[in-house]
Amino acid sequence: MHSFTEENYLKAIYKLQEANGLVVATSALAQVLEVHAPSVTDMLKRMAGKKLVTYQKSKGVKLTEKGRQVAVGIIRNHRLWEVFLVDKLGYKWDEVHDLAEQLEHIHSEDLTNKLDMFLGFPKADPHGDPIPDANGVLPKSKAVLLSTLKMGERGTFTGVTDHTPAFLNYLDKSGISLGNSIKVKAIEEFDQTYTIQLKDKKDTVISYKVANSLLVNKAEAA
Amino acid sequence: MHSFTEENYLKAIYKLQEANGLVVATSALAQVLEVHAPSVTDMLKRMAGKKLVTYQKSKGVKLTEKGRQVAVGIIRNHRLWEVFLVDKLGYKWDEVHDLAEQLEHIHSEDLTNKLDMFLGFPKADPHGDPIPDANGVLPKSKAVLLSTLKMGERGTFTGVTDHTPAFLNYLDKSGISLGNSIKVKAIEEFDQTYTIQLKDKKDTVISYKVANSLLVNKAEAA
DNA sequence: TTAATTAATTAGGTTAATCTAATTTATTTT
DNA sequence: AAAATAAATTAGATTAACCTAATTAATTAA
Incomplete structure (x- = not known):
């Protein structure tokens, strides 16, 4: 081992x-x-x-291929344990990283697979990061940064590229949660500040820094 | 740490x-x-x-007292994780020891306590071993070895002193499970073989070795 | 393309946890 | 109580993972 x-x-x-x-x-x-x-x-x-x-x-x-297998296995563990901590134990998404860093090193493929089943074979962790399957295959994501959307475009918020508790807390505070659909209402030319519309919510202004840390699945043009 | x-x-x-x-x-x-x-x-x-x-x-x-606190904390972790593995992931009681040996070293009191709550504050692990509370207090057990019971006495099977998979499997095979009430029907003088009656079951003959590895809560004399 | 800067490596040490072989301390047995 | 046996310790090494200081290799700038 x-x-x-x-x-x-x-x-x-x-x-x-x-x-x-x-x-x-x-x-x-x-x-x-x-x-x-x-x-x-x-x-x-x-x-x-x-x-x-x-x-x-x-x-x-x-x-090497061998090294990659091990690495992906650990990432699989990490993300499954994060789901466990949030879904089953009631942790918040900004609290689970350090614990998962410990749990990811538990050595048992069988445990990983049983945990996977117990959790209902989740496809992503609480931050939207994809969970590799038992064969080490990661679903290819087509998500793009919100900062790449143009005026009027829409998408679904599916992940973050900044995993710091500070950023995650900011999103909580701003009412931006995984799965929300987001529409770009305006982009301020001067500083690239985004005005976005969250489903059923009034418009929210976010900085470029934030827009550049949010992953969205772009909606097909109608 | x-x-x-x-x-x-x-x-x-x-x-x-x-x-x-x-x-x-x-x-x-x-x-x-x-x-x-x-x-x-x-x-x-x-x-x-x-x-x-x-x-x-x-x-x-x-x-030292400090050392005892740490030791009991680890035992608490170990036993709670065993409950998790059996109750939530579907492991059998003879399969969980090695995994719990790994999981017991996860460092987080908060996780331990959340796990405890998630499991419904169990008082014993799948083998009947008592789980220390958050303050490191172990419930004092009054269980005695089945081998100390006399003819006609009854008790409830609450734990084992032999935790080997081989023994646990033997119990499974013999239909002897935690919580069963057991009555001593006969004790062979020659080799101390016990004939016991399990709830709703026909009599079973067990060796002294087995009787000496089973813990029971002795029923009060009527 | 030489000089300056930055990145990476070698050399030599440290600490935790282990080992074997040799020695010392305890416990039994006669 | 002396001798024999068993248990524990010391001495001296090893390995993984780290460190600092010194050196070499690679990159960037003049």
């Missing part, structure tokens, strides 16, 4: 690879894992020895 | 203290933790430094 540390490296590499391209830099890993660069170099060598990553000196790392 | 290793030592010391008396021997710990004696000596010194145990060279260890 893999250590928690290895699993955290794998997850971090996976996420950086998704976000920024093929190869991941030592410094990027050091930053997200909150360790110093030489520790990363060290660890990557060990992980390369276990065929979890391909590592080329001073060139960065990539996951 | 304490490491998983420390927590496992604390739990082991707690259980040995309960079972065998005040002070726990290095060798006993080495055996249950499946490590070698010098590792135990080493660890005990470090734990004594953290005031989790009182350790006297060559004299054995005891938990």
Whole structure:
């Protein structure tokens, strides 16, 4: 079995690879894992020895297929436990991340699958992030940033790109919840402030920063 | 926070203290933790430094109050997770131990308490072992071994002292389940084999070994 | 394209948790 | 009580995961 540390490296590499391209830099890993660069170099060598990553000196790392499987498995665990915490235990969506960081390392495929069933095979976690299936397949999402919509366009709010409690709380406070349909009423040219209309609600003004952190499934043009 | 290793030592010391008396021997710990004696000596010194145990060279260890609190907290976690696994995920009582050994180390009192509530504040785990409350108080049980009952006496089966899957499976196979009322119909003098009557069932013959691994709440004499 | 800057690696250490082999301390047995 | 046995400790190593300081490699700027 893999250590928690290895699993955290794998997850971090996976996420950086998704976000920024093929190869991941030592410094990027050091930053997200909150360790110093030489520790990363060290660890990557060990992980390369276990065929979890391909590592080329001073060139960065990539996951091997084996590494990707492990990484996706952990993400699956994480997101399922988040659903459990919110749906079953009554946690709020901004409270579950740290607990899920612990729970994701429980080693049992069987438990994961039983949990999945218990939760009713959810397709996304409380933040709208897709849950990989038992084979490690992630549903391809067609969601786009709200900030890419033009005047008059509509969509359904399906996820966030900023997972900080601060941002999630802001959304709660503003009455913006997953599943809401949103229409762009106006975009201020000067500072790209968005005026949006939430289903059955009066218009709300959000900053570009916010619009750029919300994922929506764009409604088909009528 | 304490490491998983420390927590496992604390739990082991707690259980040995309960079972065998005040002070726990290095060798006993080495055996249950499946490590070698010098590792135990080493660890005990470090734990004594953290005031989790009182350790006297060559004299054995005891938990401090602080150590006891941590140990009982872990046992609380363990047993609550076992209830979760059986009641919510559909595991059998002989399958949950190893998973609970992992889950017990999730660090969050709040999670433990929310889980407790979600499960309906169970008083015992699937094997009948009592669950400590949020203050670390364990309900005192008056259960006795079935092997201490005399001819004609009755009781309710409330727990086991042998938690091995093999034994638990044997009980399943024999139709002996937690909560069953049991009456001693006969005790064979020669080998102490018990003939017992299960509620609504025909008589069953069990060995002394089995009778000595079953806990019952003795019925008051009418 | 050389110089300056930034990123990554090597070298050498630390800590927790383990090990084996050797020694010391306790407990039994004669 | 001395000898034999068993239990515990010390001594010295190992491994994973981290660190700082020094060096080398890669990138960017002049």
